[in-house]
Amino acid sequence: MAPWSVAGVSQLSTSPSVPVSLVPSPGGEEGATWVRVALDVPLAGLFDYRAPAGARVGQRAIVSFGRREMVGIVIETPVAPAVAVEQVKDVVQMLDDLPPFPDDWLKLAAFAADYYQRPLGEVMLPALPGPLRKPAAYQGLRAAGGPVARLDARAARAAKPKRTRRKKDQAPDDERALTSEENVSASENAEATSALPPVSLPTLNASQQEAVEALSGLSGFKPVLLHGVTGSGKTEVYLRVAERVLREGRQVMLLVPEINLTPQLEQVFRRRLEAIAGTGGVAVLHSGLADGERLQAWLRAVRGQARVLLGTRLSLFTPLPDLGLIVVDEEHDPSYKQQEGLRYSARDLAIWRARDRGVPIILGSATPSMETWHHAQTGRYLLLSLPQRALAAEPPRIRLLDTRNVKLQQGLAPPLLQAVAQRLEKGEQSLIFLNRRGYAPVLHCDACGWVSGCPRCSAYMVLHRQPPRVPGGPGRHELRCHHCGWQQRVPMACPDCGNQDLQPMGRGTQRLEEHLGELFPGARIARIDADSTRRKGSAQELFARMHAGDIDILVGTQMVAKGHDFQNLGFVGVLNADAMLFSHDFRAPERLFAQLMQVAGRAGRAGTPAEVYIQTGYPEQPLYQALVRHDYAGFARYALRERESAGLPPFAYQALLTAEARELAQAQAFLAQARAWTERTDGTDSSQAADMSRITLYDPVPLRVVRVANVERAQLLVESDSRPALQGFLRAWAGVLPGLAATARVRWHLEVDPLEI
Numbered sequence: 001m002a003p004w005s006v007a008g009v010s011q012l013s014t015s016p017s018v019p020v021s022l023v024p025s026p027g028g029e030e031g032a033t034w035v036r037v038a039l040d041v042p043l044a045g046l047f048d049y050r051a052p053a054g055a056r057v058g059q060r061a062i063v064s065f066g067r068r069e070m071v072g073i074v075i076e077t078p079v080a081p082a083v084a085v086e087q088v089k090d091v092v093q094m095l096d097d098l099p100p101f102p103d104d105w106l107k108l109a110a111f112a113a114d115y116y117q118r119p120l121g122e123v124m125l126p127a128l129p130g131p132l133r134k135p136a137a138y139q140g141l142r143a144a145g146g147p148v149a150r151l152d153a154r155a156a157r158a159a160k161p162k163r164t165r166r167k168k169d170q171a172p173d174d175e176r177a178l179t180s181e182e183n184v185s186a187s188e189n190a191e192a193t194s195a196l197p198p199v200s201l202p203t204l205n206a207s208q209q210e211a212v213e214a215l216s217g218l219s220g221f222k223p224v225l226l227h228g229v230t231g232s233g234k235t236e237v238y239l240r241v242a243e244r245v246l247r248e249g250r251q252v253m254l255l256v257p258e259i260n261l262t263p264q265l266e267q268v269f270r271r272r273l274e275a276i277a278g279t280g281g282v283a284v285l286h287s288g289l290a291d292g293e294r295l296q297a298w299l300r301a302v303r304g305q306a307r308v309l310l311g312t313r314l315s316l317f318t319p320l321p322d323l324g325l326i327v328v329d330e331e332h333d334p335s336y337k338q339q340e341g342l343r344y345s346a347r348d349l350a351i352w353r354a355r356d357r358g359v360p361i362i363l364g365s366a367t368p369s370m371e372t373w374h375h376a377q378t379g380r381y382l383l384l385s386l387p388q389r390a391l392a393a394e395p396p397r398i399r400l401l402d403t404r405n406v407k408l409q410q411g412l413a414p415p416l417l418q419a420v421a422q423r424l425e426k427g428e429q430s431l432i433f434l435n436r437r438g439y440a441p442v443l444h445c446d447a448c449g450w451v452s453g454c455p456r457c458s459a460y461m462v463l464h465r466q467p468p469r470v471p472g473g474p475g476r477h478e479l480r481c482h483h484c485g486w487q488q489r490v491p492m493a494c495p496d497c498g499n500q501d502l503q504p505m506g507r508g509t510q511r512l513e514e515h516l517g518e519l520f521p522g523a524r525i526a527r528i529d530a531d532s533t534r535r536k537g538s539a540q541e542l543f544a545r546m547h548a549g550d551i552d553i554l555v556g557t558q559m560v561a562k563g564h565d566f567q568n569l570g571f572v573g574v575l576n577a578d579a580m581l582f583s584h585d586f587r588a589p590e591r592l593f594a595q596l597m598q599v600a601g602r603a604g605r606a607g608t609p610a611e612v613y614i615q616t617g618y619p620e621q622p623l624y625q626a627l628v629r630h631d632y633a634g635f636a637r638y639a640l641r642e643r644e645s646a647g648l649p650p651f652a653y654q655a656l657l658t659a660e661a662r663e664l665a666q667a668q669a670f671l672a673q674a675r676a677w678t679e680r681t682d683g684t685d686s687s688q689a690a691d692m693s694r695i696t697l698y699d700p701v702p703l704r705v706v707r708v709a710n711v712e713r714a715q716l717l718v719e720s721d722s723r724p725a726l727q728g729f730l731r732a733w734a735g736v737l738p739g740l741a742a743t744a745r746v747r748w749h750l751e752v753d754p755l756e757i
């Protein structure tokens with residue numbers, strides 16, 4: 001393994017095949033005439049324009065491209081354009097409302113583009129807040145100066161007359177979208193700091209203390225795995241280390257899987273860290289923000305006014321001038337992986353960024369990914385552990401309920417029901433975890449075997465209960481496809497045989513909620529899943545009710561499994577976990593173990609003894625046995641041994657080419673051609689030929705759900721034991737794929753380090 005190879009990410013390639021040079025050419029920074037610009041278009045390469053008034057690398061420009069105008073970023077200022085001078089258009093406008101993007105940011109984007117095989121513009125521009133990449137934001141009278149200038153003007157106005165400013169200078173609607181409520185200037189921060197009430201800090205326990213000391217002693221790049229069991233107080237460790245870094249005058253980037261669901265987390269970070277960084281010193285970025293709010297938070301971070309950036313994966317690409325520490329909380333969480341466009345791992349890029357900036361990075365988890373755990377075991381990452389819960393003496397007791405010889409009541413085993421009843425009596429809350437939303441996964445005809453298939457997908461339509469039109473009224477049912485969104489009424493009779501008695505098969509969270517209501521008529525029952533939380537703010541409302549103790553029994557999907565620090569949850573029941581036990585995806589056990597550990601970890605956090613019951617038909621499975629012992633390390637040892645003997649990640653590196661077409665044959669033919677290309681050795685590039693010996697290409701196969709919205713999908717897996725070899729191959733391959741795809745008329749994408757196969 002090469003010394004630079006870190007986690008999922010290899011080094012920034014300096015090989016000449018990288019199409020981007022970040023070094024300003026002899027044309028000079030100031031007064032350059034030619035600019036080479038990255039644009040958000042699905043075409044490889046950069047585009048040349050003339051900038052009569054000069055331009056600098058990293059500066060943005062509005063240019064015309066085809067019939068559109070677009071915002072691009074200057075990557076080079078070449079001495080001469082790559083095409084005939086007469087063909088080169090002038091830029092429409094150089095934008096100077098922001099200083100040029102710094103070198104380290106350009107390097108990060110260039111690395112991501114090269115590593116994930118995407119055009120540079122498709123990496124850079126989507127990473128910016130909306131207004132900064134929309135030419136419309138710079139046009140027209142109202143937009144004079146652009147969104148940044150407007151925001152600044154507003155901030156300046158707001159800073160002067162302190163009391164009476166609201167209402168009066170309300171911006172017109174389109175501008176208001178770009179500016180949010182508080183606009184605190186840097187000087188105001190300083191004032192506010194002293195006004196904040198002092199926060200009382202908990203006394204660290206011995207392992208927290210050790211972790212904080214070890215982390216405080218770090219300088220330079222060092223990845224650290226903070227492996228702390230659920231409820232062990234990892235957050236407190238992040239806070240202490242962050243406080244220290246802030247006092248040293250540096251910025252902290254804190255990545256979390258989700259923010260919308262856990263407003264308490266945001267509050268804790270604000271309260272604690274703004275005591276040092278000043279009011280407004282913590283900027284928060286996530287996809288739930290309006291364009292203007294996002295721009296504002298982003299600008300504050302970029303300008304160094306915000307000293308802490310707390311955000312989801314999209315904040316990874318925010319330039320931070322004084323970055324001193326990166327924290328990735330719940331590093332194993334799949335939501336760090338973007339599943340469309342640039343399919344990047346924010347965790348892996350965060351590690352690259354930490355290395356590039358020479359700062360420590362903390363990866364925290366109770367159930368680390370196998371990749372991270374492997375690095376910690378082999379010493380590449382420093383391993384720090386919090387083996388005990390911060391508050392409770394004991395972790396929850398986990399028990400397996402063997403469902404093979406038990407008579408279930410509506411899918412629920414008697415001991416589980418008794419446990420809920422007992423907690424009800426004691427005034428404690430219960431959580432029933434079922435990772436399947438809807439009423440029932442399929443509707444079925446007993447007479448002829450008909451099932452509710454989606455007309456557009458190779459999948460079942462899920463039976464859903466609609467909320468009643470009037471409170472207390474009857475709920476209607478309908479069929480919904482979770483893959484394509486298709487909806488239809490429940491047929492009155494079987495479409496095949498006319499039988500009028502169609503039956504729901506299996507159960508989802510809605511049906512479970514209904515059953516529990518019948519079984520525990522006096523209890524306050526609520527459900528948290530994607531359906532019950534569709535309305536903005538409804539998830540926060542439901543979680544607030546749970547935290548306030550207004551819910552006795554909570555039914556929930558994975559949305560409730562992570563992050564929440566419930567204080568009065570005494571029991572967790574888990575249904576249908578077996579569904580993930582025998583998946584074709586080699587990562588399924590890892591995900592299942594993490595999910596069960598996390599959901600179990602919601603119980604008994606405040607110190608009262610708690611129990612977790614898992615219903616299963618396979619209690620002897622090693623995964624469940626490890627879970628009962630709370631033995632993450634044992635599970636990981638077993639899982640890694642299996643991966644090693646099968647030659648799977650982290651012992652191999654993968655990429656996945658997916659093709660979509662009207663006909664499966666078309667998609668497969670394209671993949672077959674893409675594969676055949678690799679067998680054509682024309683000897684033009686001997687180094688590539690040598691690398692091919694380390695590359696395995698599997699046969700193209702249809703996806704498990706092969707058809708979605710009338711599009712058929714197939715994929716081709718590429719594997720190598722060497723990341724540089726895989727990267728070298730992908731670089732060459734990505735050059736020929738667009739041509740092959742155009743001829744075959746298929747849509748395609750290439751995913752590096754895929755999480756799901």
Ligand SMILES: Nc1ncnc2c1ncn2[C@@H]1O[C@H](COP(=O)(O)OP(=O)(O)OP(=O)(O)O)[C@@H](O)[C@H]1O
Nearest residue numbers: 202203204205230231232233234235236390563601
């Ligand atoms: N040293 C301490 N003394 C007292 N309470 C503490 C201490 N450290 C943490 N806590 C409290 O313990 C609880 C659990 O901490 P926290 O939520 O940080 O755990 P965690 O490790 O992030 O768990 P999870 O992985 O389950 O999210 C919180 O209520 C926190 O306030």
Ligand SMILES: [Zn+2]
Nearest residue numbers: 454457481484
């Ligand atoms: Zn469908």
